[in-house]
Amino acid sequence: MADQTPVLRIQNIKKSYGDNKVLKGVSLELNRGGIKVVIGPSGGGKSTLLHCINFLVGLDEGRIYLNGKEIIHNRKRELTAYRQKVGMIFQDFNLFDHLNALHNVLIGPVRVKKLPKSEARERAVAELERVGLRDHMTKYPAELSGGQKQRVSIARALAMDPEVMLLDEPTSALDPELIGEVHEVIRDLASGGMTMLLVTHEVGFASSLADEIFFMEDGKIVEQGPPQKILFNAECDRTREFCAKIGRLHNNSS
Amino acid sequence: MDELLFLRQEVAPELLAGVWMSIKLIVPSAIFGFFIGIVSGVFRVYGHPVLKRLAGLYVLFFRGFPLLVQLYLWYFGLPRIGIYLSPFAAAVIGFSLCSGAYHSEYIRGALLSVKKGQLLAAYSLGFSKIRAVFSILLPQAMRRALPGNGNEFIYLIKYSSLAYMVTCIELTGKGSILANFYFKYLEIFAIVGAIYLVMVSIATWGLNYLEDRIAIPGFGRPKYN
Numbered sequence: 001m002a003d004q005t006p007v008l009r010i011q012n013i014k015k016s017y018g019d020n021k022v023l024k025g026v027s028l029e030l031n032r033g034g035i036k037v038v039i040g041p042s043g044g045g046k047s048t049l050l051h052c053i054n055f056l057v058g059l060d061e062g063r064i065y066l067n068g069k070e071i072i073h074n075r076k077r078e079l080t081a082y083r084q085k086v087g088m089i090f091q092d093f094n095l096f097d098h099l100n101a102l103h104n105v106l107i108g109p110v111r112v113k114k115l116p117k118s119e120a121r122e123r124a125v126a127e128l129e130r131v132g133l134r135d136h137m138t139k140y141p142a143e144l145s146g147g148q149k150q151r152v153s154i155a156r157a158l159a160m161d162p163e164v165m166l167l168d169e170p171t172s173a174l175d176p177e178l179i180g181e182v183h184e185v186i187r188d189l190a191s192g193g194m195t196m197l198l199v200t201h202e203v204g205f206a207s208s209l210a211d212e213i214f215f216m217e218d219g220k221i222v223e224q225g226p227p228q229k230i231l232f233n234a235e236c237d238r239t240r241e242f243c244a245k246i247g248r249l250h251n252n253s254s
Numbered sequence: 255m256d257e258l259l260f261l262r263q264e265v266a267p268e269l270l271a272g273v274w275m276s277i278k279l280i281v282p283s284a285i286f287g288f289f290i291g292i293v294s295g296v297f298r299v300y301g302h303p304v305l306k307r308l309a310g311l312y313v314l315f316f317r318g319f320p321l322l323v324q325l326y327l328w329y330f331g332l333p334r335i336g337i338y339l340s341p342f343a344a345a346v347i348g349f350s351l352c353s354g355a356y357h358s359e360y361i362r363g364a365l366l367s368v369k370k371g372q373l374l375a376a377y378s379l380g381f382s383k384i385r386a387v388f389s390i391l392l393p394q395a396m397r398r399a400l401p402g403n404g405n406e407f408i409y410l411i412k413y414s415s416l417a418y419m420v421t422c423i424e425l426t427g428k429g430s431i432l433a434n435f436y437f438k439y440l441e442i443f444a445i446v447g448a449i450y451l452v453m454v455s456i457a458t459w460g461l462n463y464l465e466d467r468i469a470i471p472g473f474g475r476p477k478y479n
Contacts (some may be wrong), residue, residue, distance in 0.1 A: 056374050080380040088378035098394045098470055106381040111389050123333035142472020153375075160379055 005068040007032050007195050008086070008164050013052050013062030015045075022048045024219035025062075030164060030195050036225075037206040038199045041215035041242060046199045047091070050168045053197070054088050055079060065162070072134040084112060087157030093149040095141040095156070101128060101148075102137040113160065120159075131185050138248045147178030157172070158189075159244035161171055165189065169200045203246050207231050215239040257441075259359050265432055265442060271348035272428030273449060279342070279414045279424055280453075283349035290350060291357020291403070292392070298358065300387050309358065316355035318473050323415055324348045329420035336421060341422035345414075349355040353410050360402035397468055404461035 006029040015023040022045045030036060038046050053064060055073045064071050071082045096104050105124035109115040115123070127188065128134050131151040141149055150170055157165060171179040183205050188222045190196065190209055200206050206213060207227035214224045215234070223236045231247065234240045297309035316324070329344035339347065368391050376386035418427035429446035433439045 031436055051374075052446075054378050056377055076382060083378055084380035088375075090371060090375065090378075092371060094369075095374060095377035096375065096390055096394075097369075098390075098397065098472055107389060108381075111385055112380045140471045140473070142470075156379070 006030055006065075007034075007067060008053070008197070009068075010053060010063040011063040011065070013049065013064075014060045015048055015052055015057065016060055021096050022219055026216075026219070026221055028164065028197075028214065028221065028224075031198055032195055033193045035190055035198065036212045036214065037210040038197065038201060038214045038216050039144050039201065039206060039230075039242070039246070040214075040222075044217045045219045046216050047168050050088070050166045050197070050199060053082060053166055054086055056088075056250045080112070084108075084160050085163045087160060087162030089150070089153055089157060089165065089170045091169040092173050093141075093146070095139050095144075095149050095153055099144045099151045100138050101133060101155075102142065104141070104152055105159050106152075107224055108156060108160050124155070127159045128152070130158070130188075131155045132181070139186040141218070145178060146174045147181045150174065150182045154182075154185055162194075164195045164197065167196060167200070169199050169201065172201060199248060203231060203243065215242065217242075260381050264436070264474075267330070268428050268432055269425065269442075269445065269449065271427035272423065273453075275422070275424040275428075276411075276417075276426075277413050278344055279349065279417055280411055280423070283346050283353060283414070286346070286350035286409055287353025287406070287410065288357055288403065290354030291406075292361055292396075294354060294358040294394070295361025295365060295399075296387055297432075298362045298382065300391075313355045313358050317359075320414055321348065321352050322419060324352055325416055325420045327417075334432075340415070341420050345417035346421050348420075349410060351413060352413075353406055356406045357399075357403055360399040360406065361395060363402070364397075364399035365391060368394050371380055388440045394473070397473060398468065400461070400465055400468075402441070404458070405463075407457055407461065408454050411457060413448060414452075 008030040010026065010028050013023050014021070015024045016188070026045070026049055028036065038049070040046055048057065052059050055071075059073075059226070066082055066085060073079050096107065099107060102121075102124055105127055106120050109120035109123060110117060113120075124169075125134065125137070128137055131154055133148060133151055133155065136144060136148060141152075144152065163246060167186065171182050174182065179202070183202070186196075187209065198206065198210070210227050212224060213227050214221045215230055215232040215238075216222065217238060223230060223234055223239045225234075230239060231243050234243060294309040297305040298313070313335055320328075325344060325348040327339060328339055328348050332339060372390055372394065373386055377392045380424040381389065412427060414424060415426035417424050418430065423431070425446055429442050436442070
């Protein structure tokens with residue numbers, strides 16, 4: 001309510017791979033309960049940005065603050081504590097292949113948070129129930145559909161009690177008919193007040209959910225604003241062009 | 255008929271003692287070797303650069319020196335610097351370290367075959383590197399490495415016969431002594447060979463059983479039945 005400190009604040013992140021500047025100084029803020037969506041062409045640095053925010057790739061420059069406190073990523077304990085607070089959903093799910101759905105969700109609370117097994121189990125079951133997979137708890141990743149895998153991965157992240165969720169194209173590896181079930185779960189999270197940063201190509205979904213959309217290209221945030229403005233009335237030519245293209249695609253497919 | 259009686263009364267008890275000694279060599283060497291292999295395999299993929307280097311050198315030397323030369327060094331070489339090992343200890347140390355070097359390669363390969371995303375997912379949940387390696391990566395890698403590790407266990411059963419060369423008298427040693435004494439090389443070495451075959455068969459069966467037990471749907475070997 002009166003809480004003015006952004007949950008997550010990213011300041012001037014830069015990242016290069018050799019001569020290839022992938023991120024050229026990206027800054028953004030996420031307020032509690034806020035949902036921001038990043039769109040933009042492939043290779044524009046969206047995915048790298050999310051990986052950088054979780055320190056899954058090292059930053060060349062830039063600062064990251066959680067609840068106003070800067071994260072010093074080479075202090076290991078601070079880093080692992082931070083990552084527990086920042087849930088990450090990957091494009092290709094990255095479920096632990098050797099564990100069934102229940103244990104995928106359970107292992108974080110047990111091994112990282114050191115919760116007693118019974119408590120962690122209860123929590124894991126509840127999270128799986130929340131994503132509608134209670135009946136699939138004993139299945140291994142190879143036995144689940146893509147949509148189910150992504151829902152397990154969401155449950156796995158939720159079981160750590162994150163304050164922010166980073167979602168990296170959560171539905172782009174899915175068959176079209178499976179996208180809906182994942183969107184439903186994300187929508188459910190949104191209505192529960194989860195703070196989220198979502199990278200997606202699903203502009204229709206994005207516009208119904210986001211309070212702000214960032215258009216990112218060539219390692220920079222080119223334009224940002226409310227969904228209606230970015231998608232239908234962008235100031236920058238490139239944004240308009242991209243949104244027109246992707247919008248056409250979206251209309252054709254649905 | 256005489257022949258059979260002779261084999262049963264004179265040869266069998268001696269060979270049995272040899273088998274027992276072989277087992278006493280093989281089992282601890284297999285366990286230590288496997289453990290050494292896991293640790294050095296992990297170091298080689300996820301260790302600090304210094305550990306990585308050391309583990310690499312370990313594998314280089316212990317795969318590079320002939321095993322017999324290694325055994326000679328442990329047993330005949332070390333007394334030069336004042337360390338005296340019993341034949342049994344020299345053999346177990348030699349086998350464990352040599353076996354470990356090979357296991358290390360299987361584990362390393364298997365760790366490298368685990369998808370990068372598994373580690374990223376573990377990190378993103380707040381796992382430290384060590385915890386991620388032991389809770390997430392190794393359980394997957396071990397399942398992939400097991401057929402290779404099994405191969406190494408089976409080699410070990412057979413190269414345990416080299417212990418004879420540092421005067422640790424196991425199955426092959428007993429066989430040689432008996433064969434020389436009774437001048438019955440064909441019979442006795444055929445029996446000795448058959449006993450190794452039986453041991454290898456038992457190990458193979460056990461390894462297959464283990465592979466089935468830890469099989470996971472969609473992971474490496476499919477679970478039949």
